[in-house]
Amino acid sequence: MQLDIALLHAVVAVAKAGGFREAARVTGSNASRLSDSVRRAEQQLGVRLFHRTTRTVALTEVGRALMERLMPAMTEVDAALDIINRYRDTPAGTLRLNVPVSAARLVLPTLVPEFLARYPDIQLEVVAESNVQDVFREGCDAGIRYDECLEQDVIALPIGARRQRFAVAASPQYLARHGRPEHPSELLKHRCIRGRFASGVIPEWEFERDGEVVRIQPSGQLVVSIGAAVDLAVATAIAGGGIIQLFEEWLRPSLENGELEPLLQPWWPSFSGPYLYYPDRRLTPTPLRAFIDFIQEKNQLSLSNFSGKNHQNTSSIS
Structure with missing residues (x-):
C-alpha cells in the first residue's frame, strides 16, 4: 500500500498537536487543508485514525498503533533529508525554540541577532510562554529552562549568564508613603505585587543571608500571570502601586534611572542561569546543531574572558 508522504506528515502533525487548529498554527498551514489531508489518508488506508467531536480530536486504537511506528520513522526521514544541509555553504531550515518569557527578554536578545546574521538561511521561531512545563510542546526542537531537571534522553547546555538574582524594589513615592522594610518579614505589612504560575500557584518570596x-x-x-503580564507588574511598581520581586536584570533599567529603588539587597537570593534543553539523539537537525555549536562557542568565549579577568586580578594583587 502506497500513501503520499505529505498526507503522513499531516496525520503526524494533527496527532502531535491534538487537534486541527493547533496543528495548523504549528505547521503554518490551515485547519481545513489538514482535515482534508487526514480524511484522504483515512480513505486510502481504509481505517479511521481519529475520533472527531466538536470539541476534541483523539486517535483511535489503530491510529495510536500507527503513530507508535510512524513518528520514529518520520523523524528518521526528516533527519535523512536534513543530511542535504551538509552539502550547502551554510545551514538552512527552521529552528523552533520553546522558552519562558523571561528568557525571551533577558537571554535571547544578546544571542539571536548574531546567530541570524551568521546563518541567514535559518529561520528561527521562538515560542515564548508562561506555561513552561513541556520543553518540546508545539513541535519545538529545543527549549530554555531555569533549572537543570533532566528528563530521559535530554541534554542540558548552559546558556546565558550563569548566576542571577531576584531583586526587590519599590518606587521612591511608595517608600515615602509606607516606609522602607529592613527585614524580609516586614514585607508582610506592605503592598506587594505578586505573580501566579499557569498552574494557579502563587509562589512564595524567598530570601537568604548568611545561611x-x-x-x-x-x-x-x-496579581499577574508570571511571564505574560510582568511588564504590567513593573509599571505598577514604578507608579507606586507596591513592592515587586523580579529578576535583577529585568529591573535593572528602572533601578539605574531611579524609577525604582532597591530594597533588602543583602537578602537577594541567587540562582543558576538557564539551560538549553534538546533531545539526546544521534541525528540532530542541522539548524539545531548550528545553534548548539553557536552557544558552545559563546560559553567558551565567556569562560576565556572570565579566566583572563581572574588572571589580571591575581596579577594586580601580587
Whole structure:
C-alpha cells in the first residue's frame, strides 16, 4: 500500500498537536487543508485514525498503533533529508525554540541577532510562554529552562549568564508613603505585587543571608500571570502601586534611572542561569546543531574572558 508522504506528515502533525487548529498554527498551514489531508489518508488506508467531536480530536486504537511506528520513522526521514544541509555553504531550515518569557527578554536578545546574521538561511521561531512545563510542546526542537531537571534522553547546555538574582524594589513615592522594610518579614505589612504560575500557584518570596533563609507569602492588590503580564507588574511598581520581586536584570533599567529603588539587597537570593534543553539523539537537525555549536562557542568565549579577568586580578594583587 502506497500513501503520499505529505498526507503522513499531516496525520503526524494533527496527532502531535491534538487537534486541527493547533496543528495548523504549528505547521503554518490551515485547519481545513489538514482535515482534508487526514480524511484522504483515512480513505486510502481504509481505517479511521481519529475520533472527531466538536470539541476534541483523539486517535483511535489503530491510529495510536500507527503513530507508535510512524513518528520514529518520520523523524528518521526528516533527519535523512536534513543530511542535504551538509552539502550547502551554510545551514538552512527552521529552528523552533520553546522558552519562558523571561528568557525571551533577558537571554535571547544578546544571542539571536548574531546567530541570524551568521546563518541567514535559518529561520528561527521562538515560542515564548508562561506555561513552561513541556520543553518540546508545539513541535519545538529545543527549549530554555531555569533549572537543570533532566528528563530521559535530554541534554542540558548552559546558556546565558550563569548566576542571577531576584531583586526587590519599590518606587521612591511608595517608600515615602509606607516606609522602607529592613527585614524580609516586614514585607508582610506592605503592598506587594505578586505573580501566579499557569498552574494557579502563587509562589512564595524567598530570601537568604548568611545561611538564614526566610520564606514569606506577601499580600497585595495586584496579581499577574508570571511571564505574560510582568511588564504590567513593573509599571505598577514604578507608579507606586507596591513592592515587586523580579529578576535583577529585568529591573535593572528602572533601578539605574531611579524609577525604582532597591530594597533588602543583602537578602537577594541567587540562582543558576538557564539551560538549553534538546533531545539526546544521534541525528540532530542541522539548524539545531548550528545553534548548539553557536552557544558552545559563546560559553567558551565567556569562560576565556572570565579566566583572563581572574588572571589580571591575581596579577594586580601580587
